[in-house]
Amino acid sequence: MAISVYPVTENFAAEIGDLDLARPLDPADLAAIKAAFATYAVLIFPDQQLTQEQHLAFAARFGPLELTIAVHRKDAPLRVRKEFADVSNLNHKDKVWREDSRTRQFQLANRIWHTDSSFKRLPALASLLYARTIPPVGGHTEFADERAAYDALPEAMKRRLEGLVAEHSIFNSRGRLGFSNFSEEERQSLPPVPQALVRVIAESGRKSLYLASHAGRIFGMPEAEGRALIDQLIEHATRRQFVYTHRWRVNDLVMWDDRCTMHRGTAFDDLRFRRDVQRATVSDVANTRGGLNQASLAA
Ligand code: OGA
Ligand code: MN
Numbered sequence: 001m002a003i004s005v006y007p008v009t010e011n012f013a014a015e016i017g018d019l020d021l022a023r024p025l026d027p028a029d030l031a032a033i034k035a036a037f038a039t040y041a042v043l044i045f046p047d048q049q050l051t052q053e054q055h056l057a058f059a060a061r062f063g064p065l066e067l068t069i070a071v072h073r074k075d076a077p078l079r080v081r082k083e084f085a086d087v088s089n090l091n092h093k094d095k096v097w098r099e100d101s102r103t104r105q106f107q108l109a110n111r112i113w114h115t116d117s118s119f120k121r122l123p124a125l126a127s128l129l130y131a132r133t134i135p136p137v138g139g140h141t142e143f144a145d146e147r148a149a150y151d152a153l154p155e156a157m158k159r160r161l162e163g164l165v166a167e168h169s170i171f172n173s174r175g176r177l178g179f180s181n182f183s184e185e186e187r188q189s190l191p192p193v194p195q196a197l198v199r200v201i202a203e204s205g206r207k208s209l210y211l212a213s214h215a216g217r218i219f220g221m222p223e224a225e226g227r228a229l230i231d232q233l234i235e236h237a238t239r240r241q242f243v244y245t246h247r248w249r250v251n252d253l254v255m256w257d258d259r260c261t262m263h264r265g266t267a268f269d270d271l272r273f274r275r276d277v278q279r280a281t282v283s284d285v286a287n288t289r290g291g292l293n294q295a296s297l298a299a
Helices: 027-040 052-062 102-111 146-151 155-161 170-176 184-189 223-237 294-298
Strands: 004-007 014-017 042-045 084-086 124-133 141-145 165-168 193-196 198-200 207-209 215-218 243-246 253-257 261-265 276-283
Touching: 004 027, 014 027, 027 042, 042 243, 052 084, 052 124, 052 276, 102 170, 102 261, 141 146, 146 207, 146 223, 215 223, 253 261
Parallel strands: 014 042
Antiparallel strands: 004 014, 042 253, 084 276, 124 253, 124 276, 141 243, 141 261, 165 193, 165 215, 198 207
């Protein structure tokens, strides 16, 4: 039976039915999922019962998987396989983290608008977040459609943004929250990278803003002016009409296009309730400024 696609809006976010991701994926279904992904950018696969391996195997159908950047931090052993970003509020002993946990501080940045791994030379193409346990209140994930946000910009702004490149660093997003307690070794393991501010998504041909809390200065612009422009664009791109809020159900797998969406988690009582969610991340094939080159391959 072919998959069913239930759009949330005409061209942003869709639920996918009649599909069991624990079973081998039919090539026609994979093609239909890719087509839906190109149109809707956020796909919701409800009621999936997946092992870590099945979750990773599905993600790998879309490209090479990233390894978690937690391997650069020496804080604590990993709770899940190193191909996952563990975005739960649980420590390696599977207990709710403590208020003063460094991982907690680090992950607070998931509450501000971002796209995954824009701070890597080869950024993320897609993220696949799977919910095993969710809190009774709060802890939603919001998604912003940066293609629609681009389309809605005045023509003068579109012209102004043409060719602009921003510098992205994970220490920018953490710095925005006042978290700057990183070792030299940690800083050197994730140096800043350039990313285009506007990009074209190959599969749909649509233009999109490419923004994140990781973005800092814009090249060729005074630092403060660049930051102000980025903040203004993030504010624009996250206006209510561009946003879908996902209210999690246990066993939802949500997949989003990191090239043309931003997301953020909403607050919940993270010292009281368990929220066990883990993310597989598919790497893009090139830096946003252009073709595959030696520097981007080496990064
Ligand atoms: C992520 C992320 C937000 C959330 O997994 O990349 O930012 O709601 N998650 O957990
Ligand atoms: Mn994220």
